Amino acid sequence: MATEQGTADELARTLRDAILRLNRRVRQTRAVGELTFSQLSALTSLQLAGALTPRELADVERVQPPTMTKIVGKLEERGLVVRTPHPTDGRQVILAPTEQGREMYAQFEKVRNEWLAEQLAGLSDSERDVLLRAAQIMQQVARA
Amino acid sequence: MATEQGTADELARTLRDAILRLNRRVRQTRAVGELTFSQLSALTSLQLAGALTPRELADVERVQPPTMTKIVGKLEERGLVVRTPHPTDGRQVILAPTEQGREMYAQFEKVRNEWLAEQLAGLSDSERDVLLRAAQIMQQVARA
DNA sequence: CACGATTCTTAGCTTAGCTAATAAGCTTGG
DNA sequence: CCAAGCTTATTAGCTAAGCTAAGAATCGTG
Structure with a gap:
């Protein structure tokens, strides 16, 4: 469906961005040796x-x-x-x-x-x- | 607060797991040259x-x-x-x-x-x- | 029992990320 | 006005994550 596909596309972009950035951020919290x-x-x-x-x-x-x-x-x-x-x-x-x-x-x-x-x-x-x-x-x- | 901290801990684990796995999965969809x-x-x-x-x-x-x-x-x-x-x-x-x-x-x-x-x-x-x-x-x- | 499938590992590659160190240019205090 | 110190970008060099291809060992089956 056009609407659902449109929303899904938008959402996919936003979600990818969110998980990329949160992943990076969380990884940064690792101390050496951990x-x-x-x-x-x-x-x-x-x-x-x-x-x-x-x-x-x-x-x-x-x-x-x-x-x-x-x-x-x-x-x-x-x-x-x-x-x-x-x-x-x-x-x-x-x-x-x-x-x-x-x-x-x-x-x-x-x-x-x-x-x-x-x-x-x-x-x-x-x-x-x-x-x-x-x-x-x-x-x-x-x-x- | 104990409750909120408890929930936050649990949630943090679940969320980390979710973004790790979704990230891996999405990365796998990349074709060569992209x-x-x-x-x-x-x-x-x-x-x-x-x-x-x-x-x-x-x-x-x-x-x-x-x-x-x-x-x-x-x-x-x-x-x-x-x-x-x-x-x-x-x-x-x-x-x-x-x-x-x-x-x-x-x-x-x-x-x-x-x-x-x-x-x-x-x-x-x-x-x-x-x-x-x-x-x-x-x-x-x-x-x- | 030989051949094909499965399992694990090795080798070798790319990418992502970091810190430390360098080089260049900017800015400011005396 | 210029030396000392900060900022910016890059380089060098490292670790880790991930992949594919190829190997060795073992299993199972026709």
Whole structure:
């Protein structure tokens, strides 16, 4: 429909701009030594799932397998994740957070969240509600 | 307030996740030869403003000056932007889109928008409304 | 059991972003 | 009026994120 398409076009522009800028802004809040955005996201997914293969994790994170190899490599270097052989399938590998990974996760995640949470705390209830609903819609769109 | 802080924390997590994934997803829609996300955004800002110095453009884009030097370099290579000396201040440079830049902008922008616009067109009016309002709030937060 | 498919990794590339350092030009205080 | 200090832009050099192509190992199946 012409109207809906027009609105959708406009909205797409605005939304792209908004997520580009907010992404940049949030990334800037990372202190040296902290986990990056992508590393933290991968670790989060592993925490939630308990354990995943690289392929599964790549799918969840919407990234190609070689990209995930790199990200997991960084996490492994820091002792936050372990690779163990798959019990029956020799090709596969099981990725799981270590005890240290679980511990560090909580604190890193908190620090990483701080700046944005502060900004959001300064908004009104209804603004936060809009953001929450929008976030859910965006996650759903990203899955498509 | 405890409640607001709690909600803000939760929301911050969800929102970070949503923009990370949507950003990745949208970036994936780029065909080879097209302008990147960042290049397109810089070109857009130049179009809107007419002309800007690198410093001004970097500020608008929320990026450090050397980063902008690179992005503008790519645009200049492709003949989409010109650098001209500042009339009175010898240190500064004026960046402006070329005629070709203005022409290509429209078409690239359209293509780049397509995938997301399609997804958004499939949503309901009220969902689009939520996203629009959220985008405005996010832009405002990103400015902080 | 050989061949095709799957899984993971390696290699090699581009882009995005940063800080530190440089070069040039501007501005101002003595 | 000029030296000292600020501002602007760029360069150099780094890390990280992402991709594709290609490899090695393993699995499953005809």
